[in-house]
Amino acid sequence: MSLVVVGSMAFDAIETPFGKTGKIVGGAGTYIAWCASNFTPVKQISVVGGDFPQAELDALTARNVDVEAVQIKKDEKTFFWSGRYHMDMNTRDTLETQLNVLGDFQPVVPDSYQDCEFLMLGNLAPSVQSSVIEQLKNRPKLIVMDTMNFWMEIAMDDLKKTISMVDVLMVNDSEARQLSGDYSLVRAAQTIMAMGPKYIIIKKGEHGALLFHGNQVFFAPALPLEEVFDPTGAGDTFAGGFIAHLAKTKDISFDNMKTAIIVGSAMASFCVEKFGTERIREIGKEDIDARLSEFVQLSNFDISLV
């Protein structure tokens, strides 16, 4: 019984109004693994080049992240992305993308991962995501998929096929509108659920996240912060917290998914406090529990007096 995570491990170079980084470790899979390993062991599937630091893999191993299925292509280079955030921190320009090892990534699921009960498909080419599902002999109890507008533009058929295979789809609000062709997020959610997933999570950045299932809906706020220092990886960290809570508790009821979204929101609120994975790798259980209590204060109310 385990949580399997598929996602990029990468180098990023980030510019925000607060400063810029050199080449730092990033990638959806990296953020998900760092976050999820606070709650449950992780079996990681990814690919890196010979330039990726062994120390990073060792640090993840020490966190109970199994890197057996992280391919190391010694003579190639790791995926690289650089971007610049605008003043509002909600929009960014991609300055450079070097696919490198990600260009022909063919994930291989080892025998030791076949006990997969929870599968997190981080943002990647949808054909890569579906190949992992197809390699699993038993369907996981829950498959969660993250994706982005890029794949809607260049691989819509592949994307729709993969979406039809998963239980939970995560997209942001503009992606939900693009995928459904509907401005109303309530109707967009219904349209996307008709494509296959029984659950859809619509991420709205600083405005929180919505979870839809049938006619049920749940809303999780984002923690109001003085500054969002660097939004990179916040969505991946959110995904990691969401699936890790479900994997830890082995409960996929709608009520437990509500809690899982709050866990994801709490973890994402740490992620944006520093550049890259810096904050998410230094926090522990006490920090997380305190942050979750802040979410209770932020959200809970009593209508018995009305």
Added chain:
Amino acid sequence: MSLVVVGSMAFDAIETPFGKTGKIVGGAGTYIAWCASNFTPVKQISVVGGDFPQAELDALTARNVDVEAVQIKKDEKTFFWSGRYHMDMNTRDTLETQLNVLGDFQPVVPDSYQDCEFLMLGNLAPSVQSSVIEQLKNRPKLIVMDTMNFWMEIAMDDLKKTISMVDVLMVNDSEARQLSGDYSLVRAAQTIMAMGPKYIIIKKGEHGALLFHGNQVFFAPALPLEEVFDPTGAGDTFAGGFIAHLAKTKDISFDNMKTAIIVGSAMASFCVEKFGTERIREIGKEDIDARLSEFVQLSNFDISLV
């Protein structure tokens, strides 16, 4: 002991992507009174022209809204506003404004209103709002003030004076940024609280509302709706629900303000379902209780399992 509401009573003509109205009854004071009268009696202060329908005043009287201090200027015309909403329903253009009776409105607080315990200052010229406070012999237990960017542009000194006299200020997110000069809503709230109000509510439309008090913060979601049919009056209705719940329960603790914001959000979610005041005047206690239960489903979660 009573709730006193000051606000415009007006004619509106509204265009949305769903259609357009002729001249219909509107105005901040009208929305606040219709909403608040579901919870508690209201003493209304306003001004209308000879063209304003007596039937509208009678309908409010039948709802336990005292209109003694609604001045009727027989030979003048009622305030008129017309506007057109854009596709996203978050932005609108003002097509026409005729101040008419509102141009030289001098509110008069009658003796029978001197028991005012809760005072709601709907959006009006800040000098008009402060003149009501100054006419009250005893300071109310709670003064809530709504305002808008227009007054920041033409009457900032008056506005700051009035803000310094109230307990709770309500503005939307862009107004909070304009008033404070800070993009971060968390810092904007601190800056505005330093101007006098102990509480600030920042309304974010479809993204909900934030309540700040000292270092405490509460977030109320907006109900996700398939369609926002007409946003006119949603902020006023929110204000009406907020102060009416507090006036009814006579409890101004932070915890009860949380509940009051949810009540305001629930009432606003009705308001946008039809043009003008149509929806807000047809609902009753059962509708409101059912909507409040939807907010519990939408927001509540259990972190005891984490």
